[in-house]
Amino acid sequence: MNILLAAALKVVGVLVFVMANAFMLIWLERKVSGYIQRRYGPLRVGGPAGIYQSAADILKLLAKEDFMPGGADRWLWLLAPVVSMVPAVLVYLVLPIGRTFTLQDLGVGLVFFSSVTSFTLLAIFMAGWGSNNKYSLLGAMRAGAQLFSYEVPLILSTIGVVLIAGSLRLQTIVAAQTQHGWFFFEQIVGFIVFFIASIAELNRTPFDLAEGESEIIAGYHTEYSGMRWAMFMLAEYSNLFTSSALGVALFFGGWHGPWLPGWVWFLLKTYIVVFVGMWIRWTLPRIRIDQLLDLGWKFLLPVSVANILGTALVLMVR
Amino acid sequence: MGLFDRVWNAAKSMAVGHAITIREMFHRPVTVRYPEEKPPFERGSRSVPVLKVNEATGLLNCVACGLCERSCPPSCIEIVQAVDAAGKKKPWPETFELDLSHCMVCNLCIEACPFDALEMADVVELSSYQVQDLIFSKDQLTELWKTSKALRVAGGERI
Amino acid sequence: MADDRGAFPQAPARGVRSGAAMAGHPGTGSAPEPVLDGDAPPEDVGRRLMTVNVGPQHPSTHGVLRLIVTLDGETVVRVVPDIGYLHRNFEKIVEGWAYPGIVPFSDRNDYLSAINNEIAVCLAVERLADIEIPPRASYLRVLFSELQRILSHLLFYGTFGMDLGAFSPFMYAFREREVAYTLMEKATGARMLYGYNRIGGLRNDVGDEWLRELEGFLDYVEGQAWPEYMGLLIDNEIYRARTIGVGRITQEQAIAWGASGPMLRATGIPWDLRKTAPYLCYDRLEFDVPVGKNGDTYDSAMVRMLEIKESIRIIRQVLRALPSGPVLAKVRPTVRTKPGDYYSRVESPRGEVGVFLVSDGGHKPYRLKWRAPSFCHLQMVPLMCEGWKIADMIAAVGSLDVVMGEVDR
């Protein structure tokens, strides 16, 4: 009974956090893009610096008609947003938020993380195929090629860290950095590959081909509106947060830091990485699909493999 | 160019771009928050031709000569001259209608008027859901002249 | 890759059914539909092609351009531009209008370079009516048309960045455009469709204070904005990878399709009407004509960026040489032209804007033909896009810098 209660609490807690965090991030993205472009961003809805904007958006999206395009594949279309939420929520399970605070400290945390996030592709493909829209289908196909080919360097780039820390458990990896120093310094190549690949996994500029606005309108979620579209957005921003959090855990010492409690450090570092992601998004143009695949297979993959070999050699010699 | 050079140049060019955006981020935004703070109109901004009231007499300057009507390219001015009971023509317009939905704010009517009866107003908040609302009557045009900083610019003068 | 595709595709818009591309889609609940109609071009029968309507409502088509694109996966097999959504019957309407009214109406053709359009009309009418414009008007026309060129190229920079997926350049370009718009508003009373030129000169003169303000703006663009644009977008490696070699046209093709302006100069032909057929006082000013080498999208964008600098240089010279005097010649209110015809052409930011004016001696044109550079450039879309990816198509169409108001007239 107690276990069930604890599990229910965790689920509710994660859901609440996902919501609140996504609102926060959407607001932050608008503010960052605004100030980068010499605008104010949202202001008019109220609250300090227009922070109620996201709440107003949700109200608007709730009130919107739930419109299904004619000829859509009913179940695929209906389920896709829900499916996209599942991996977004599940990955919170293993995040090492504080020194002693992980929802479920799995021994294979890293593997769990990367295998669960690959489910996002399923949701995108369901949405793209189910919408009966050519732009959606193009977006889904692009996302398929992209997520598939960046999954590989993403995982390989983390192996260097795993080798040094000697564990797949995220808490252990973070703990290893408390003595050893941040892995960012030793694994800078790994971090760069990880960062590029995770931006690509998140479908953000310069790799936002799956929803490249000027080319295929909104990609796989062209036909979605109202709450279903909001779920895609929630999942997207939640993924932005979790993959930045993973980067922090692997390369920036996770919750490790002086004075402040661990979870504050963790959130702080994560938001800084998120900010860098936003900064990149509002600076760079979009890459083309063949260049994207070239970059993934011909550059990131060899580099990450070389990184693993180099790390292993150094470890062996030591 | 070797692979290493290419990667280096790419990284450098992107760093330049990021330096620019982060620098811009710490500058004041240039947005004018429109309904709350209205940007000042420059002197002589054009938005709608309006009828000028003579300061001395308090009447319209217009004598219904119809020159503006004829010089308006899309023909959006319609003037009916006033007549008295005996059927004699009077030097003022009975009706003066301006169809703002056609008007291209070209200033030609103002330049055509020999009596200094038309001026360009600088009110822009004139949009409406009904196209009929954009047909301005004589009284409305006079009212607009009174409430705006209307100005006549014509004939190569210096502003 | 797409260089040797000379022939215009024969497929009319009608030949390809736009609704039937997702053959055998499970959701449609019907038997798999044939991919193409019976009257599809023979080489397409049996191929699994997909037809997509890009526009008239699409985030990146400029205005209301519609491209009927046949795709093979991501690759563009055929693209047919469909125009006419913005048709306003300009040429016929002005046959019923007196000359002074045509000038402000011509603003609406290429609404991003209104001044150049006005100048084209004015030059034709003034020539046929034997009107000599005062020297100050001539210089001021040059000044305004160069300022207009800067404005238009700034917009090109912004929208081209947006086509390539970078949003901030758009906002930065508009930040500068806002300043320039305010300058324009001060001088002409309007922000976009100026109605500033008159037959015989200009509506009003500008004051010294305005000229000083303009100089400040030029300094700002040259010193701050331009390097920023280059650093943010043009020199960026992703941008280069996206544009170099894309949508390439050769010199012969450019000439054969009637390209002009930056599209022609990008191929390396130094053809600029301001140099080759000088009008107004351009022959008294010193400036260079930037040319490209390869005729790809990178070059045509680069030509435009360099033209911003040249325009600044021209305006500086005008400011130094600006004569005093009136700006409007004595012209009768109803301008009459002598019978005959004249083709006046000016170099607009997009290319050669031409006005062929036929007069029967009245105060209205007998016929007025408008030559729009965007219209000619749009014909090159199939040439530039076929065989490339969708993203390249967007880049190539963006680099044409079409203004649909001018294409449809």
Ligand code: SF4
């Ligand atoms: S501004 Fe031009 S279009 Fe408008 S009423 Fe006057 S002449 Fe007609």
Ligand code: SF4
């Ligand atoms: S030209 Fe002037 S005076 Fe004549 S009708 Fe028009 S407004 Fe009145």
